[in-house]
Amino acid sequence: MTERKLRVLLLFGGRSSEHSVSCVTAAGVMHAIDRERFEIVPVGITRDGGWTLLDEDPEGWALNTGKLPEISSVDHPVHLSTDAQKTSLLSYSDSAVADLGEIDVVFPLLHGPFGEDGSIQGMLEMAGVSYVGSGIAASAMGMDKHYMKVVFEGAGFNVGPYEVITNKQWLRDSEAAMKRCDNLQYPLFVKPARAGSSVGITKVDDPSELRAAIEIARAEDPKVIIEQGIVGREIECGVLEGRGSGPSRASLPGEIAVADNLHTFYDFEAKYVDGAAAELSCPANLSDEATLEIRELAVKAFDAIDAEGLSRVDFFYTPEGDWIINEINTMPGFTPSSMYPQMWAKTGIEYRELIDELIALATERNIGLR
Ligand SMILES: Nc1ncnc2c1ncn2[C@@H]1O[C@H](COP(=O)(O)OP(=O)(O)O)[C@@H](O)[C@H]1O
Ligand SMILES: [Mg+2]
Structure with a gap:
């Protein structure tokens, strides 16, 4: 009797600003993964958090110059059961729920918040399923x-010198929060505390540009870190x-x-x-x-x-x-x-x-x- 292949759920796209980057990664993994050993189950997450079962053909997700790939609609809605006894992928169409089978391993190819920050890892822990990468706290x-x-x-x-401005500190007294940055030598790098791919990061050469840079970072994450340039x-x-x-x-x-x-x-x-x-x-x-x-x-x-x-x-x-x-x-x-x-x-x-x-x-x- 031949053993069944390991079922690997590839999870990609996602709610962070690195959605498209994640799609490109998924294309690369789908191309390269050993299909003799692994059965892959590609599941995309839209920017607003919908889960959809996708085609196994990775071509649509490659990076073509000028256009970043995106999972824009939920055509085949699916969810992962969070029953720790048996982790299945469930599909929903109208009122019917179908069991698409057990998942052995989840490979979260997700970057940024809701993917790389412990939140999906927490969900996978609840589901009792193995997954690639760091656990909740390390993520x-x-x-x-x-x-x-x-x-x-x-x-x-x-580590280089830095200051942190939390959302509450900013809303309470933004002037006082910015005053703390006087101790840092310019240029500064103003960053959303929890983002990636350089999204929301501004290099600031002069104090007059600081507030605008903080607002740009805050659009990604209300918690901001300001670092001295190294x-x-x-x-x-x-x-x-x-x-x-x-x-x-x-x-x-x-x-x-x-x-x-x-x-x-x-x-x-x-x-x-x-x-x-x-x-x-x-x-x-x-x-x-x-x-x-x-x-x-x-x-x-x-x-x-x-x-x-x-x-x-x-x-x-x-x-x-x-x-x-x-x-x-x-x-x-x-x-x-x-x-x-x-x-x-x-x-x-x-x-x-x-x-x-x-x-x-x-x-x-x-x-x-x-
Ligand atoms: N303190 C710093 N001094 C000099 N350059 C920096 C500093 N912080 C960030 N950079 C530049 O900005 C880029 C992105 O910053 P990084 O902290 O790596 O954010 P991300 O998580 O988005 O990759 C770095 O690769 C580097 O080029
Ligand atoms: Mg970096």
Whole structure:
């Protein structure tokens, strides 16, 4: 008797501003995943949170220049049963509910709030189903640029100077909140605390621009972080959880160099639209010693938030040779050409194998407290 294939639910799109990026990732995974071993169940989430069963053909989700893919309508409504005894995908049409079968693993290819921030992870925990990537707390910390700094500082990392303005502080007294930023040296980077893909981030060169930049960030997230600009090379490293009780593994580091005549920093356009704007190189041109340092620091950051599965850890490497941690991404860009898969390919793990490995890690570990 042949064993049935593992049923992997690919969840993508979603409610965050990184909806389209997530669709591109799903296309990449659907292309590469080993269909001999895995049966895939593609489920898209619209921008307003509707769940729909999709076609297995990934072509519609690829990135065509000038047009970002989108899941715009719910044609086949589905839900995941949150009964922890048996996790099935249920389809709804009018009043009839049909059981589309049990799901073995969920691969949340979602970025940003409601995807990478612990909320979907909480739902999957309730459903009692295995899933790829970090659990609730690590996802939440990895999403929040404030709390991740608190944890990283506690673990002994260098983090740059920053201020946080919560929604209440802003509404109570925005002048006083901005006054706190006087301690920071310009240029500043004003960011939504919980977003990604550079959405809502403004580089501010002069105090007169600060309020407008905070309003832009607040449109994404009412909690805002204001960071002092750091001079340094942008170097990042992929981390993959160890199998069994083995140690977390770090990839070779990569570097992002932004053509600064086109973009003043690594903004959304430079990331996804304007291919010529940023150069990704891996392995980064670093001394053996510096390479070793960043690989160790990346694993230390992964372990500091108790991440699982995968993460990309981003640093600034200063001219003095110091490493300042910028952020951890618990669901980094995961298209075949994204930095995380590229760094692993250079380290000896190809995209398809990386997907296998992540699914294996998810199925091997328990859910709930672990
Ligand atoms: N404190 C900083 N100093 C210098 N550049 C920064 C700073 N913070 C962010 N940047 C630039 O902005 C980009 C996006 O910021 P980041 O914090 O990584 O947000 P996201 O989660 O959207 O990727 C970085 O890749 C970098 O180019
Ligand atoms: Mg980033």
